[in-house]
Amino acid sequence: MLALTRKKGESLILGNNIQVKVLDIKGDQVKIGIDAPKDLSIYREEIYLQIQKENEAVMTVNSRDILKGL
Secondary structure, three states: OOOOOOOOEEEHHHHOOHHHHHHHOOEEEEEEEEOOOOOOOOOHHHHHHHHHHHHHHHHHHHHHHHHHHO
């Protein structure tokens, strides 16, 4: 993991077309802005993990249905 220090108003550039900017800092919260192509999906980690969990559940059910059909 790369750990960097940024101040309010400073940015990081990822690849050639993604900018992550520190918009505000209040106490222990940091507000960031992400400028990225529209076709790039961006999720908060807890949402991403929930999506993965739901996808795994669907795959398990579908796999059982396929095996029952054999």
